[in-house]
Structure formats: structure tokens, C-alpha cells
Amino acid sequence: MMKSLLIACLAIALASAAPHSSQLDGRIVGGLDAVEGQFPHQVSLRQLTSHICGGSIIAPQIILTAAHCVTSEASDGSLKVTSAKQLSIRAGTVDRSSGGVVVNVAKVIVHESYGNFLNDVALLVLDQPLTYSAVIKAIPLASVDTAVGSEVVISGWGRLTTGGASPRLLQYNTLSSLSKNQCISSTFMFTSSLICLAHTAGNGACNGDSGGPAIQNGQLVGIAGFVIGGCGSTNPDGYAKVFYHRDWIVKNANL
Numbered sequence: 001m002m003k004s005l006l007i008a009c010l011a012i013a014l015a016s017a018a019p020h021s022s023q024l025d026g027r028i029v030g031g032l033d034a035v036e037g038q039f040p041h042q043v044s045l046r047q048l049t050s051h052i053c054g055g056s057i058i059a060p061q062i063i064l065t066a067a068h069c070v071t072s073e074a075s076d077g078s079l080k081v082t083s084a085k086q087l088s089i090r091a092g093t094v095d096r097s098s099g100g101v102v103v104n105v106a107k108v109i110v111h112e113s114y115g116n117f118l119n120d121v122a123l124l125v126l127d128q129p130l131t132y133s134a135v136i137k138a139i140p141l142a143s144v145d146t147a148v149g150s151e152v153v154i155s156g157w158g159r160l161t162t163g164g165a166s167p168r169l170l171q172y173n174t175l176s177s178l179s180k181n182q183c184i185s186s187t188f189m190f191t192s193s194l195i196c197l198a199h200t201a202g203n204g205a206c207n208g209d210s211g212g213p214a215i216q217n218g219q220l221v222g223i224a225g226f227v228i229g230g231c232g233s234t235n236p237d238g239y240a241k242v243f244y245h246r247d248w249i250v251k252n253a254n255l
Helices: 010-016 180-187 240-252
Strands: 007-008 042-047 049-060 062-065 072-073 077-080 087-091 102-109 122-126 151-156 171-177 195-200 213-216 219-228 235-243
Touching: 007 072, 042 062, 042 213, 049 219, 049 240, 062 219, 087 122, 122 180, 122 240, 151 195, 151 219, 180 195, 195 219, 219 240, 235 240
Parallel strands: 007 219
Antiparallel strands: 042 049, 042 087, 049 062, 062 122, 072 077, 087 102, 102 122, 151 171, 151 213, 171 195, 195 235, 213 219, 219 235
């Protein structure tokens, strides 16, 4: 099954669904075409050669993505991690179907406390290191918490609308970080491990953007996790907060 950004329906889904329980694939809503080298950290995560999610280069051999991109629910209700043999990444191109380089994944590391939208973080260890260039570079992890009202840039190959077509070219858009109280009033949930990003109708993340980056001041601040009420609604999007998970990322990636 293709993995995705989870489409949550407020009270019911937020109360009962886990991010790996419904998986899709797709494009930034209301986005603009990116140009080569604009987001050199962005990769396309592929399962059996098909794009399923986004990811970010944080070291020559390490990709940061969302846990729900590389997990599924087993028949007994337990969490099943996707075999690394099925996964690869494409880096160094804005075209998800061609160009750049394709590298296989050797190991998948999922946050041990992932579940119910929280700790939606995973690392992919590549079977060979990437060679940095103008179009392939690592992005620094957030060194400070994101200030309320900050402009945050998201990128990905997600759908234009819920169930809509997926573009070949990487898309990007600019959202705004919310306060704890604003996040609670809009999503009915908040933890320090999440960052809520606000946008007007017709903008935001969508299916297939999962695992992709949110950046601010040249640092990686978020990992795309879920949307509420469908893509491009006026509800904020939920991202795993990189600053909160920084110690886990550094430790498990051996940075």
C-alpha cells in the first residue's frame, strides 16, 4: 500500500486513528514549482520504484522522514516496519520520476514511541553515501524552537487537492507557525512534539508530502505528518517538531 500524509477528520479521526492506518500519496496544495537546487535536501522516498513520501538529507547516508511512511498495521494490530529492500530514495532533482540519483535503503529506524500521530519520526540509512553537490546537500536540524508566527516553507510532491493529480515537479509553499493555544483550538490536540502550521484555504500539505521538510531560516523544523479536514482546508497541518526530537535523531543517526 502506498504511504501518505494522513487525512484526519477532526474529532473522530483524531481520537481513534493512528497515522499508519490510512495511507495515500500526493502534492503541496497551492504550491509553486521549485527549481533545480532550491531544495537540495529534499528527496523522494520510493517503495518498489513508486514515490510514496518525502524526506530530508541530514547526513551523506541518512534520510529523515515520517514513521508512518515506512510502517503499516499488521493483522494482529502491531506495527510492521517496511522492509528496507523495498525502499529507495531519489535525490538531486525536482522531478520525482527522473534525474538525480537513486540510492537503495539499507536500514529503517522507527521511533520506538511512535503512535497516534505522535513521534512520527523515522531514519533511513542508505546503502551508500550521497555525494554532495549544488543539488544534493544536507540540511541542519533546528537548533532552537520555532517562534510563533514564523514563516515556514514546506515542499513535496503531494497532490494538488484531496484525491487530485500528482505533479512531476517539486512544489513548495509558505505557511505560518502557530502558538500552543492556537493549535489546541484548531486541532483539539497539542503536545510539545508537534508544530502546527497555519495556511489559508487552498494551501498546505497533502497526500504524498508526508515525511517531507518544513524549513525556517535554513534549518529543518518539521516533518510532514497529517492534515485535518482534507487537503487545503483552513485547518492547520501537523508536523513532527524536529527541535523536540533532535536528541533522538542525533543519537540514532550517529551524527
